[in-house]
Amino acid sequence: MRLSKFTISSRLDLKIPLIDLSVQHKVLRKELQRAVQKVMDSQHFIQGDSVRALEEKTASRVGSKYAVAVASGSDALYLSLWALGIGPGDEVITTPFTFFATAGSISRVGAKPVFADIDARTFNLDVNRIESKITRRTKAILPVHLFGLCCEMDRIQKIAKRHSLFVVEDAAQALGSVYHGKKAGSIGDTGCFSFYPTKNLGGAGDGGMITTSSKSLADRMRLLRQHGSKKKYFHELLGINSRLDEIQAAILLVKMRSLDRWNSRRAKIAARYNSGLKRLPLGLPVTPPGFKHIFHLYSITTQKRDALAAHLEKRGIGAAVYYPSPLHLEPCFRSLGYRNEDFPVAEKICRQILSLPVYPELTESNQAIAIAAIQDFFHSR
Numbered sequence: 001m002r003l004s005k006f007t008i009s010s011r012l013d014l015k016i017p018l019i020d021l022s023v024q025h026k027v028l029r030k031e032l033q034r035a036v037q038k039v040m041d042s043q044h045f046i047q048g049d050s051v052r053a054l055e056e057k058t059a060s061r062v063g064s065k066y067a068v069a070v071a072s073g074s075d076a077l078y079l080s081l082w083a084l085g086i087g088p089g090d091e092v093i094t095t096p097f098t099f100f101a102t103a104g105s106i107s108r109v110g111a112k113p114v115f116a117d118i119d120a121r122t123f124n125l126d127v128n129r130i131e132s133k134i135t136r137r138t139k140a141i142l143p144v145h146l147f148g149l150c151c152e153m154d155r156i157q158k159i160a161k162r163h164s165l166f167v168v169e170d171a172a173q174a175l176g177s178v179y180h181g182k183k184a185g186s187i188g189d190t191g192c193f194s195f196y197p198t199k200n201l202g203g204a205g206d207g208g209m210i211t212t213s214s215k216s217l218a219d220r221m222r223l224l225r226q227h228g229s230k231k232k233y234f235h236e237l238l239g240i241n242s243r244l245d246e247i248q249a250a251i252l253l254v255k256m257r258s259l260d261r262w263n264s265r266r267a268k269i270a271a272r273y274n275s276g277l278k279r280l281p282l283g284l285p286v287t288p289p290g291f292k293h294i295f296h297l298y299s300i301t302t303q304k305r306d307a308l309a310a311h312l313e314k315r316g317i318g319a320a321v322y323y324p325s326p327l328h329l330e331p332c333f334r335s336l337g338y339r340n341e342d343f344p345v346a347e348k349i350c351r352q353i354l355s356l357p358v359y360p361e362l363t364e365s366n367q368a369i370a371i372a373a374i375q376d377f378f379h380s381r
């Protein structure tokens with residue numbers, strides 16, 4: 001697998017960076033400072049009112065009964081699988097085209113990630129390829145709503161039901177994304193979100209959230225995130241420390257008020273890219289009927305990916321490759337025995353994908369410059 005040298009070109013010195021958090025910060029600076037100051041003055045840093053409020057607001061926004069705040073999106077996945085009782089000897093079916101944490105969490109509970117290839121148009125798990133991967137050991141399906149577009153959840157839920165499997169939604173990139181009237185994170189047994197700073201709802205550090213409508217699962221995850229303890233120094237289970245800090249929760253509560261507006265801005269920017277790029281020999285992101293894509297990333301495909309990325313960088317425009325290598329070929333998964341060409345669609349997309357600047361504050365004029373630069377690239381060839 002050839003690795004692109006443009007894996008990270010989100011350089012901040014570019015005229016139009018891939019993402020620019022500073023504009024958002026300038027607008028919210030005072031509110032954020034007040035929120036942080038309030039926590040500092042209270043000197044209550046762990047498991048307080050802000051975390052509880054963020055859990056309640058996330059649950060109602062997603063449409064699940066409960067939400068459990070944790071230290072990261074990675075831990076949200078790990079604790080979900082753990083709470084579901086998945087461990088050594090079990091298999092979990094997932095996509096090879098995602099951020100590492102998706103499959104990493106499966107291995108961390110001692111289970112085996114089993115990959116299935118993706119759909120070339122949506123970049124999500126190809127539902128037609130799931131059932132042939134099911135064995136006696138399969139315990140769950142872990143679909144990823146990549147770049148902000150939901151997977152085909154009705155079909156995944158049907159397969160899961162037919163084979164008595166759990167479904168853990170990796171919704172780390174999809175807060176606000178909708179599948180036929182249902183929000184990402186409300187459909188499977190649990191939904192896992194990340195508040196990593198560059199996510200559509202990003203904190204000032206790491207953070208995550210698990211949504212579920214099962215009380216027993218929520219209770220178990222609350223125990224596991226706090227060393228198995230509800231009552232101080234009484235440990236019902238062996239757990240870990242994976243809590244979200246009050247300061248992070250206070251920051252996220254301020255930002256959450258803007259989230260719907262930000263998601264709409266992202267969709268508007270995506271629509272402008274779609275129209276400006278539609279006549280070029282490019283693969284553009286699709287949004288099937290009944291889906292609401294929140295465009296955490298706007299990703300195109302082209303066989304000339306590396307040359308296009310170099311051209312954009314020369315023009316001061318940020319672009320990045322998510323993801324340069326599919327997970328089945330990562331060195332740490334060598335023992336799983338996968339080889340090149342096992343998942344040809346995912347491997348091809350890794351060679352062709354390129355993400356363009358998309359963040360709510362990207363101006364129309366800067367986006368027009370980016371679109372013109374891409375048009376120039378193809379017209380000059």
Ligand SMILES: Cc1ncc(COP(=O)(O)O)c(C=O)c1O
Binds near residue numbers: 073102196206207208
């Ligand atoms: C698809 C996906 N899953 C899981 C994660 C892990 O989230 P975190 O970085 O908060 O641990 C991320 C974050 O990058 C992600 O994009």
